[in-house]
Amino acid sequence: xxxxxxxxxxxxxxxxxxxxxxxxxxxxxxxxxxxxxxxxxxxxxxxxxxxxxxxxxxxxxxxxxxxxxxxxxxxxxxxxxxxxxxxxxxxxxxxxxxxxxxxxxxxxxxxxxxxxxxxxxxxxxxxxxxxxxxxxxxxxxxxxxxxxxxxxxxxxxxxxxxxxxxxxxxxxxxxxxxxxxxxxxxxxxxxxxxxxxxxxxxxxxxxxxxxxxxxxxxxxxxxxxxxxxxxxxxxxxxxxxxxxxxxxxxxxxxxxxxxxxxxxxxxxxxxxxxxxxxxxxxxxxxxxxxxxxxxxxxxxxxxxxxxxxxxxxxxxxxxxxxxxxxxxxxxxxxxxxxxxxxxxxxxxxxxxxxxxxxxxxxxxxxxxxxxxxxxxxxxxxxxxxxxxxxxxxxxxxxxxxxxxxxxxxxxxxxxxxxxxxxxxxxxxxxxxxxxxxxxxxxxxxxxxxxxxxxxxxxxxxxxxxxxxxxxxxxxxxxxxxxxxxxxxxxxxxxxxxxxxxxxxxxxxxxxxxxxxxxxxxxxxxxxxxxxxxxxxxxxxxxxxxxxxxxxxxxxxxxxxxxxxxxxxxxxxxxxxxxxxxxxxxxxxxxxxxxxxxxxxxxxxxxxxxxxxxxxxxxxxxxxxxxxxxxxxxxxxxxxxxxxxxxxxxxxxxxxxxxxxxxxxxxxxxxxxxxxxxxxxxxxxxxxxxxxxxxxxxxxxxxxxxxxxxxxxxxxxxxxxxxxxxxxxxxxxxxxxxxxxxxxxxxxxxxxxxxxxxxxxxxxxxxxxxxxxxxxxxxxxxxxxxxxxxxxxxxxxxxxxxxxxxxxxxxxxxxxxxxxxxxxxxxxxxxxxxxxxxxxxxxxxxxxxxxxxxxxxxxxxxxxxxxxxxxxxxxxxxxxxxxxxxxxxxxxxxxxxxxxxxxxxxxxxxxxxxxxxxxxxxxxxxxxxxxxxxxxxxxxx
Numbered sequence: 001x002x003x004x005x006x007x008x009x010x011x012x013x014x015x016x017x018x019x020x021x022x023x024x025x026x027x028x029x030x031x032x033x034x035x036x037x038x039x040x041x042x043x044x045x046x047x048x049x050x051x052x053x054x055x056x057x058x059x060x061x062x063x064x065x066x067x068x069x070x071x072x073x074x075x076x077x078x079x080x081x082x083x084x085x086x087x088x089x090x091x092x093x094x095x096x097x098x099x100x101x102x103x104x105x106x107x108x109x110x111x112x113x114x115x116x117x118x119x120x121x122x123x124x125x126x127x128x129x130x131x132x133x134x135x136x137x138x139x140x141x142x143x144x145x146x147x148x149x150x151x152x153x154x155x156x157x158x159x160x161x162x163x164x165x166x167x168x169x170x171x172x173x174x175x176x177x178x179x180x181x182x183x184x185x186x187x188x189x190x191x192x193x194x195x196x197x198x199x200x201x202x203x204x205x206x207x208x209x210x211x212x213x214x215x216x217x218x219x220x221x222x223x224x225x226x227x228x229x230x231x232x233x234x235x236x237x238x239x240x241x242x243x244x245x246x247x248x249x250x251x252x253x254x255x256x257x258x259x260x261x262x263x264x265x266x267x268x269x270x271x272x273x274x275x276x277x278x279x280x281x282x283x284x285x286x287x288x289x290x291x292x293x294x295x296x297x298x299x300x301x302x303x304x305x306x307x308x309x310x311x312x313x314x315x316x317x318x319x320x321x322x323x324x325x326x327x328x329x330x331x332x333x334x335x336x337x338x339x340x341x342x343x344x345x346x347x348x349x350x351x352x353x354x355x356x357x358x359x360x361x362x363x364x365x366x367x368x369x370x371x372x373x374x375x376x377x378x379x380x381x382x383x384x385x386x387x388x389x390x391x392x393x394x395x396x397x398x399x400x401x402x403x404x405x406x407x408x409x410x411x412x413x414x415x416x417x418x419x420x421x422x423x424x425x426x427x428x429x430x431x432x433x434x435x436x437x438x439x440x441x442x443x444x445x446x447x448x449x450x451x452x453x454x455x456x457x458x459x460x461x462x463x464x465x466x467x468x469x470x471x472x473x474x475x476x477x478x479x480x481x482x483x484x485x486x487x488x489x490x491x492x493x494x495x496x497x498x499x500x501x502x503x504x505x506x507x508x509x510x511x512x513x514x515x516x517x518x519x520x521x522x523x524x525x526x527x528x529x530x531x532x533x534x535x536x537x538x539x540x541x542x543x544x545x546x547x548x549x550x551x552x553x554x555x556x557x558x559x560x561x562x563x564x565x566x567x568x569x570x571x572x573x574x575x576x577x578x579x580x581x582x583x584x585x586x587x588x589x590x591x592x593x594x595x596x597x598x599x600x601x602x603x604x605x606x607x608x609x610x611x612x613x614x615x616x617x618x619x620x621x622x623x624x625x626x627x628x629x630x631x632x633x634x635x636x637x638x639x640x641x642x643x644x645x646x647x648x649x650x651x652x653x654x655x656x657x658x659x660x661x662x663x664x665x666x667x668x669x670x671x672x673x674x675x676x677x678x679x680x681x682x683x684x685x686x687x688x689x690x691x692x693x694x695x696x697x698x699x700x701x702x703x704x705x706x707x708x709x710x711x712x713x714x715x716x717x718x719x720x721x722x723x724x725x726x727x728x729x730x731x732x733x734x735x736x737x738x739x740x741x742x743x744x745x746x747x748x749x750x751x752x753x754x755x756x757x758x759x760x761x762x763x764x765x766x767x768x769x770x771x772x773x774x775x776x777x778x779x780x781x782x783x784x785x786x787x788x789x790x791x792x793x794x795x796x797x798x799x800x801x802x803x804x805x806x807x808x809x810x811x812x813x814x815x816x817x818x819x820x821x822x823x824x825x826x827x828x829x830x831x832x833x834x835x836x837x838x839x840x841x842x843x844x845x846x847x848x849x850x851x852x853x854x855x856x857x858x859x860x861x862x863x864x865x866x867x868x869x870x871x872x873x874x875x876x877x878x879x880x881x882x883x884x885x886x887x888x889x890x891x892x893x894x895x896x897x898x899x900x901x902x903x904x905x906x907x908x909x910x911x912x913x914x915x916x917x918x919x920x921x922x923x924x925x926x927x928x929x930x931x932x933x934x935x936x937x938x939x940x
Contacts, residue, residue: 002209002238004043004184007032007200011047018139018171021053027170029162031188033178034202036350037239040175043202047173051141057082058173059133059142063149064354066297069387071416074104074154075126078142079106082133091879094132101125101628103244104414105153111413115590120667122415123157130161138169146349147188148180153416155186204236210669213238214255215247222255231259233267239348240267275351276358285311287914289319290328294356295367295388299343307374308367320344327798328355366726368392372403382406386423388886394430405443412447415628420447442477449484456484475501475510479517483593487673489710509551515541516554520596523565524712531748532755535562542576550589553580554596561599569753570607570789577603587620588627590642594620598640602714606754608790610644610825611931612920616640624684632674635664639678639934643715646685647792648922649827652858655689658682671700679704680720688828690861692727699724718743718757723761725886731765738762753781754793760800767804774804791924792826799833802840810840818846822910823925825918828857835866849912852878887935891917899929 003007014028032040041281048058061077061709067643083091084107092099101117102125103109117125134140147155158174164864165172174188178199181188189199211227247266253259260926279287292308293300306316323329330345346352358493359367372388375381383931384409389400396528404427408420424444432440435716439461445456460481464474485494491616498518522534542559545552558769560576580600587597601616619635639661640672645654665678679702688693699721708717722737739764741758745751753759759781767774798817802810814837820828831853838846854862867877887895895917918924921931 001039001042001046001214001425003203003205004039007043007202008046009056010200011043011050012173015050015054015056015141016170018141019056023632024708025169027168027172029165030171030173031199032169032173032175032202033181033199035177035237037237037348038202038204039238041145042238044143044173048141048143054139055138057133057140059140061144061150061154062298063144063146063151063155064298065149065349066153066295066356067387068149069419069422070383071151071411071419071442072107072163072415074144074150075105075157076107077569078132078144079129080108082137083108087500089403091907095129097626098128100626101415102129104410111410112588113413115588115629115935116413116417116799118417118631118633119415119417120664121625121628121634122404123160124748125628126157127161127164131164134168134170135872139171140169141171141173144172144174145175145177147185149349150185152182152184152418155182157187159188162188170631203239205238206233206236207233208445210234210236210241213241214245214248217242217249223257225257226255226260226263227464229263233264240349243327252398257449263740275354278326279328279355282319282326285315286319286322289316290323290355290462291359291363291367292371293323293329293344293346294352294359295364295371297352298345301343301378302739304371304374304378305344307377308370331637365392376403376451381410382653383410386411386419390422390426394801396430398433401427401430401436401440404430405440408443408447412443413480416452417447417449417455421451435468438463438468438470438477439473441466442473442480445477445480445484449480453484453488453629457481457488460484469552471510475505475513478514479591481584482517482521486524486711489673491521491710492527494521495525512555513551516551516558516596519558520557520593523561523599524595526708526710526712526744528748535566535749538562547579547582547723550592553583553585554592556580557585557596557600560603564603564606565750565752565755567754567784567788569787574609580750586623588623588629588633594624594633594636598636602640605644606752606790606793608792608824608826608924609922609931610648611928611934612927613644614641614922617644631664631928632668632672635661635674635678637661638664639674639681642685643681646681646828647689648919649826649829649831649853649857649859651685651689651828654685655682655858658685671709673709673711673713675702676704676709676711676717680713680715680717683720683724684715687727688857688859690859690864692724696725696728705824716758718744719756719758719761722758722765726761726765731768731803735762735765738765751784752788752793753785753797754788754790757781757793757796759784760797763800765806771804773800775806791820791824794831795824795826796823797835799829799836802836811837814840819910822912822915823918825922825924827853827860827919828859830915830919831857831859831862831866835862835869839869843872844870844873847873847875848878885920887917887920892921892932892935895921895928895932898925899932 007404010030016029017025018027020666034040048060050456053056058077059082061074063074067073086094088109091103095102099109101122104111105122105126144150144158162172163164167244167763176188176720183537184849207228210231214227214230215222230241230244234244244263247269248255253262269278279290282465287308289305289311292305295308296305302316302320306313310314311319320329325330327347328351330347337932368388368391372385375384385403389404408423411423412420415530421444424440424447428440431437441459445459445463448456448459460477463477478497482494482498485497489881495518498514502511502518504512505514519538522528526597528534538559542556543556547553547556556576557580560573560580561919563573563576577600585597585600587594597620601620604610604613615642617637621634622639624633624637638657642654642661643655662678662682665672665675670676679698683695683699683704686698705721718737718741722734725734725737738758738761741756745758750756759777763774763777778797782794782797782801795817798820802813802817805813814833817833818837820832824830831850834846834850834853838850847866850866851863851870854866871877891913894911894913900912921928921935923931
């Protein structure tokens with residue numbers, strides 16, 4: 001290597017940092033960029049040699065021009081060799097829960113039947129596997145050559161992973177051509193970390209360096225004019241300079257000035273037509289073999305190349321020798337001792353590209369077709385064949401369609417939907433048989449669901465337009481069409497598409513399945529025009545179902561949710577929810593969404609059973625993680641678990657979960673349904689903690705405001721926005737928003753203040769200007785809360801009613817609120833009611849209890865407010881007792897006594913031990929028996 005001392009010094013510095021002792025040791029990211037032929041591959045080979053010499057584990061991969069459409073091609077090169085020879089049992093033990101998620105992508109196991117991981121979940125799994133390998137086999141040098149040709153799945157993963165290198169014993173090195181690096185790999189251009197803020201560009205060789213190469217190869221007698229011309233015709237390109245000296249030596253040309261004019265022709269013979277002419281002189285069989293190798297790409301199996309070229313074993317061996325002698329294929333044994341040869345390789349990608357492009361178009365297409373058949377017959381599978389079939393012309397070949405569909409299915413289940421989409425689109429052009437076209441369109445719609453929802457709708461509608469007789473397929477298409485429409489905020493269209501299919505479906509069970517989907521999307525449609533009628537139909541249907549199968553249980557779960565929204569008695573809500581949950585209820589069923597299981601869990605929260613809701617969410621979250629669903633699904637789970645913690649008054653934990661949900665939602669995209677949920681719940685929590693300014697800045701940062709989503713979000717986004725405005729003192733704006741909420745929810749019959757307390761916020765907002773209206777609103781909310789029967793909702797309504805009531809009426813309302821809330825799981829609401837009653841009665845004991853309870857909740861604003869009142873009255877600030885998050889024996893005894901006693905507590909004498917038990921067990925008094933049984937199961 002010449003004129004690469006500066007680059008090698010940087011390499012040595014990075015390796016010293018990687019392998020050295022002390023606190024400064026650590027990883028780094030290096031990127032080398034430059035046009036083709038400037039020595040990137042040679043530099044990386046030297047880096048690998050030096051890393052091996054320092055006892056580093058080396059993970060090496062190379063992008064291939066012909067392998068770009070093969071998903072995870074680079075990831076497999078990096079990781080597969082490290083796990084070679086490992087049994088399935090050992091792999092399962094090593095990868096744990098990630099085995100079935102990353103195993104198919106890395107070619108370690110076949111995809112399992114069932115829903116595939118989402119792309120983010122798969123990336124998280126690959127992150128875990130690579131991090132685990134790095135920690136286990138540290139120090140590690142990961143080297144990726146020709147990154148510009150890496151497959152998109154691997155490259156986008158590594159680009160996102162790259163900034164972690166400096167926090168691990170990992171030197172991550174990439175080399176690429178800057179003009180060909182895809183946009184999704186821009187992380188390599190910016191280089192965050194210790195390597196600086198720019199890639200390291202490789203410069204062409206100077207005339208002196210080229211002269212040194214020439215004299216090293218041809219002798220010290222090469223004169224200056226000859227050497228200068230060698231530099232001029234190669235423009236200082238190291239690859240071309242080395243090849244030129246080899247040609248000069250092979251021709252026996254003396255390196256003197258009089259022969260310098262011949263160098264231009266020799267240099268041209270290394271490129272384009274000159275290289276092709278040189279290849280043709282090696283004979284027809286050698287040309288065919290070279291073409292076959294160019295089609296196959298990198299790590300070329302000689303036997304497969306021989307079959308594609310239609311050569312026998314001896315002919316292929318002879319062609320290989322001739323191509324090596326001509327410096328077209330690399331010589332045998334040129335790889336490192338630490339990196340055994342994996343197949344034939346071209347001397348340089350420039351040669352492979354030139355030969356590939358020189359193949360006549362029709363013949364190149366035919367060779368790809370032969371390569372596809374050859375790799376399948378060699379046992380490499382349909383996925384390996386698919387990249388070749390993408391380059392062929394349509395010929396109405398059923399084998400091509402079948403192979404592409406098989407490959408797409410494998411890639412979809414392995415977490416590569418974009419690759420599956422490309423393969424199915426090509427299968428559609430073949431075209432498939434008349435009776436197969438609808439199935440291919442359906443599969444194409446499933447593959448493009450996450451990345452191209454608009455195209456998915458078109459594909460699925462085209463599938464429905466095809467004449468076919470498979471009712472199961474038709475139902476699947478309609479359900480998937482409704483799903484993508486709903487997720488695109490087109491809920492009315494989703495319902496309409498299902499309604500049309502319901503009308504034409506004669507089978508009773510199939511019709512019920514479609515009805516369950518329609519009821520679900522109608523329930524989420526904030527602009528539904530005939531909600532009361534839909535509720536009546538749902539009630540009639542659900543009340544006569546027994547829950548004998550999953551579809552019936554879905555309908556019953558929707559009935560429970562509808563009853564909750566409308567404020568039917570809590571016993572009715574829990575009765576239907578109990579019918580659903582008599583048997584396990586999967587959150588990750590392959591053919592169903594997760595929405596209904598979420599609703600079945602959430603009704604428990606509104607019905608003052610948040611402990612049971614959390615139990616269900618923990619099981620559902622674990623199921624998401626096992627499936628590799630770490631995008632929108634996991635964000636929903638974290639955000640809604642945060643909301644449950646908020647309702648329990650565990651505000652610190654709620655904020656942590658809400659922020660985790662928001663981080664995941666940001667990866668999905670802003671103003672998506674999951675983003676609305678995450679922001680609304682985090683804002684609600686921040687307001688409860690007294691951080692109004694921070695909440696406002698968060699809302700502005702995330703553009704939280706009108707227009708609000710068409711889908712139902714809980715907590716209701718517009719109501720949360722109004723609460724934020726009210727907290728900021730923007731009363732008129734808050735009133736306008738809350739009146740809009742009234743106009744939106746009331747016609748739909750959604751009147752449960754436990755679900756949306758818009759009346760309570762509006763009562764507070766208008767109290768100063770229109771006290772009578774405020775009292776009417778609050779009284780109506782109290783009436784509705786009593787009808788529902790959840791103590792926390794009624795306690796909240798009573799507290800607000802007291803706030804806007806005449807002074808003489810406030811104490812009675814607040815006493816009832818405290819009594820109800822003390823036997824509920826709602827710690828934050830209890831603290832607010834205690835503070836209001838203590839302030840009204842000037843009772844230091846009640847204010848002390850308010851401070852203690854608010855402190856336990858993490859309601860810092862309320863703590864400050866109540867403390868100021870308490871100290872102003874001359875009361876002593878309570879010491880902060882050590883908080884016991886677990887249920888104490890005393891609390892268990894109090895709860896058990898309450899279960900065995902039928903006597904309701906006296907309004908004036910709350911049992912504070914029982915109150916703590918209710919909050920910690922996550923239930924109101926009526927749910928204590930079930931909560932104690934669940935606690936006993938978990939304890940054992």
